[in-house]
Amino acid sequence: MSYFLGSTGQYAHVEVNPEKIKLAEVQFTVMASTFNSVLSRCREKCIVPEYGEGDLATGEQSCVDRCVAKYVKANANIAQHVQFMMLPDQMPEYKKVEAMMRDCK
Template sequence: MSFFLNSLRGNQEVSQEKLDVAGVQFDAMCSTFNNILSTCLEKCIPHEGFGEPDLTKGEQCCIDRCVAKMHYSNRLIGGFVQTRGFGPENQLRHYSRFVAKEKVDDPKN
């Protein structure tokens, strides 16, 4: 969400459009994190009670592999979806106005 708190560009105002985009991004990341958490816990942690307060070495390795696989597949699917034209410019109604405003405000142009 640092795009609306970017200190390199000086003072920027926080608009509702930027907050809307940040909200969508936050919801997507939160959903992805919760999905990874529930899937990996279900797969790697035994259901018959907890005998130890810490994870065992096997549980730690299982969770590490599970999270790595989920993260990789999420990136792979996200890239595929973007190549098919399902990027933010098509799905988020405020995105095109945000990009146009950023190009106008960019001091490099």
């Protein structure tokens, strides 16, 4: 018995679609890459390299908040623009994901 799913016998008849698994892996990879990019960029801009204390100072906290908010807003604006334009052939990221999906088949 699983603590999270209860009795797993109820899922015995469910088939796993390998293409959906691969798509989920690609989405996870893209999200992890975005998260790591935000993390490193905001750390560079906001956190002093010499650590004097274990916690962030108030100025560092507000800088990180603003940095992440700007990054998310810019990402959303770009996604909205790309979705509106629907020009996947001109996007290198689209070609990269497309290649990853081809390799997974």
